[in-house]
Amino acid sequence: MPLALLALAISAFGIGTTEFVTNGLLPEVADDLSVSIPTAGLLTSGYAMGVVVGAPVLTAVTTRMRRKHLLIGLMVLFIVGNLVAAVAPNYALLMGGRIISALCHGAFFGVGSVVAANLVSPQKKAGAISLMFTGLTLANVLGMPMGTLLGQHFGWRSAFWGVVALGVIGLIGIAVLVPNQPNEEGSGLRGELAAFRKPQVWLGLAVTAVGFSGLLASFTYVAPMMTDVAGFSDSSITWLLMLYGLGLVVGNYAGGKAADRALTATIFTLLIALAVVLTIFTFTAHNKVSAAATLFVLGGVGFGTIPPLQTRVMQLAGGPATLVSAANIAAFNLGAAVGAWLGGVTIDAGLGYTSPNWVGAIITTCGIALAVVSVGMERRKRAGALPSVTEQPVAPASAPQH
Numbered sequence: 001m002p003l004a005l006l007a008l009a010i011s012a013f014g015i016g017t018t019e020f021v022t023n024g025l026l027p028e029v030a031d032d033l034s035v036s037i038p039t040a041g042l043l044t045s046g047y048a049m050g051v052v053v054g055a056p057v058l059t060a061v062t063t064r065m066r067r068k069h070l071l072i073g074l075m076v077l078f079i080v081g082n083l084v085a086a087v088a089p090n091y092a093l094l095m096g097g098r099i100i101s102a103l104c105h106g107a108f109f110g111v112g113s114v115v116a117a118n119l120v121s122p123q124k125k126a127g128a129i130s131l132m133f134t135g136l137t138l139a140n141v142l143g144m145p146m147g148t149l150l151g152q153h154f155g156w157r158s159a160f161w162g163v164v165a166l167g168v169i170g171l172i173g174i175a176v177l178v179p180n181q182p183n184e185e186g187s188g189l190r191g192e193l194a195a196f197r198k199p200q201v202w203l204g205l206a207v208t209a210v211g212f213s214g215l216l217a218s219f220t221y222v223a224p225m226m227t228d229v230a231g232f233s234d235s236s237i238t239w240l241l242m243l244y245g246l247g248l249v250v251g252n253y254a255g256g257k258a259a260d261r262a263l264t265a266t267i268f269t270l271l272i273a274l275a276v277v278l279t280i281f282t283f284t285a286h287n288k289v290s291a292a293a294t295l296f297v298l299g300g301v302g303f304g305t306i307p308p309l310q311t312r313v314m315q316l317a318g319g320p321a322t323l324v325s326a327a328n329i330a331a332f333n334l335g336a337a338v339g340a341w342l343g344g345v346t347i348d349a350g351l352g353y354t355s356p357n358w359v360g361a362i363i364t365t366c367g368i369a370l371a372v373v374s375v376g377m378e379r380r381k382r383a384g385a386l387p388s389v390t391e392q393p394v395a396p397a398s399a400p401q402h
Contacts, residue, residue: 055106
């Protein structure tokens with residue numbers, strides 16, 4: 001494994017920890033700041049919307065920057081946002097800190113995906129991207145549970161101070177280990193925007209946003225679901241989150257490997273599995289053993305979709321892919337924001353803490369329908385003797401020395 005991938009994974013670990021740390025601390029945050037649990041859940045939506053805005057905007061205005069310099073700047077912004085969250089005296093400033101730190105998220109993973117893809121041969125690009133995202137999945141195994149444990153024993157602010165420390169470590173890792181890759185020729189803003197003239201790129205982004213949305217509709221409310229429905233104690237949330245995180249690690253790795261062999265089949269298999277597991281979770285959440293087992297599987301199939309969906313959109317760009325890659329990260333988080341919001345709507349409507357599961361299943365099913373449309377368009381292209389993007393390797397994102 002190139003050491004640069006390790007640096008990206010370390011930084012992804014810090015970013016992933018702050019993205020999801022509030023999920024395990026919703027009761028503590030809600031109680032301390034005198035808001036409802038669904039309102040506290042909007043901290044996930046607020047973060048996601050910060051990613052939606054920051055991913056394309058920051059990537060667009062920095063297209064001429066060397067990728068290493070950009071990654072360093074993004075980690076500085078991440079640290080500042082978490083400092084604001086750690087000292088926030090009220091809900092509004094906590095939300096503000098969440099949004100500041102989120103602005104760097106999409107651009108980081110968008111640029112990082114291109115850097116990771118450049119480090120390996122074309123047939124291993126999805127695997128390289130999944131290795132970078134391993135940091136994000138490990139954040140769910142270690143970072144988020146430890147943040148929850150800190151928050152429950154020393155106050156929720158201590159979790160954000162821990163994230164600040166992770167951000168500093170990630171910043172040092174990038175400065176030391178990531179090579180100063182040159183940008184590819186023609187990768188300015190005009191070249192990056194050219195990909196968005198392709199309807200298939202927009203459809204690919206839609207598949208990502210809608211298909212992934214179902215996971216966060218459910219997971220945002222996992223803490224009250226496990227305690228109020230399954231009957232676990234508050235202290236059990238830490239190990240349940242670790243169990244979920246183990247599922248993420250397995251799914252992310254397997255999804256990347258499978259996507260390198262059969263990209264389209266992997267996407268369909270995982271999206272269908274996600275819809276099925278969410279449906280089942282509505283019923284299994286009422287028993288401790290089945291709830292814990294389903295939570296593990298949910299993490300696996302949910303995060304398993306990330307490497308293949310990210311790889312597919314980068315392929316669809318057919319050229320400079322940094323901005324498209326960042327836009328797809330924004331699409332993931334737009335789906336997360338909408339999913340978290342819809343889950344909260346059903347809870348507020350009195351439908352119970354299991355209602356986000358069946359809502360998530362419906363949303364992901366809509367994503368599957370969009371994927372069917374997308375693949376149908378590609379088949380019509382092949383029938384018309386046009387090359388299929390699906391079978392092409394990701395175009396290198398920098399000139400030889402994605």
